[in-house]
Amino acid sequence: MWTASAVLPGAGPADWRELRRDGEAAEFHAATEMLELHGAETEAYLHGLTAEIPSLYVIMRETAGECPLEIVQITASPYEAQDYTDSGEEIVEKVPMPHGLVAWVRDFVEEFHQDEIFVKRKRDKKRIDIVEDGVGDPRIDKAADIYASPSLKRRRLQ
Template sequence: MIKNPAAYRSLPIGVVLRRSPGVTRWVPWVWTASAVLPGAGPAEWRVLRSEGEVTEYHAATPLLELHGAETEAYLHGLSAQVPAVYIIMRQAPGADCPLDVSLVTASPYEAQDYTDSGEEIVEKVPMPASLIAFVREFVEAHHADEVFVKRRRDKKRVDLTQDGIGDERIAKAADIYASPTLKRRRLQ
């Protein structure tokens, strides 16, 4: 049972992407999400750090949206050994930036839905302590456990009639799996 399904909070989350050299000649660069910055300001591919050929960018700042109807999923994510936030990205061929960050979510269920299509790239990044506190506070304010109600069966007897045993054109019950034959007229 949800206390308030209209409950909603959001927080801007900066996404840090790391570009490192690929290990084969067919993949020149490997892009991974390395961190998130809760409450970050807007930034479009700002270089944060560069060491040798490895560079980290503040790629985008999407909103992390928390909804009252999804508190069970957030609770599941918080109970993991390492609570994580999920970054959903798409490749942007022909653009200046190779990846387009489309969503940041704290729901492992929503992240799993995005992995089904195969078009999006889903990266799991550990949640910082401040973000864990933000999500936990929201869950504590809006989550209520659903009471399991077992469905009761009807008392109607369904085994009293025999349906679909075989083809009615077959005369004997022993031949229920035989194929029907056409009646032939005998010429006299």
């Protein structure tokens, strides 16, 4: 069974390098991925930071190659992680965010986050209580045939 247990901020390149082994259990440094933050995602980052345990999400995909899993992405957005779980093709593991990264993400959110003002939509004045029963497709000539499928108008050859 494979699982992501932690992230190593500032780690060098790695490709499934074994870090330690205890009997049959082994810990690997699978890959070094860049954590990118986007200004449009600050609401999601803020949501993740206010959780009981701020976390990062490691998105992995099973491979048929030499390595058992491919590290697709690491994200601080719980919304983006949710999107990956919807397909069922990727494995999403939640790991605690190191304190240094918590501070870095918080600084990013403080600099770029803008609250969106809620604007209530106004209804139009169209009356929806008026019902026109029996009115069918306007392409049908006879009122008696309101449930008939429309047909193409045929040209008369002269």
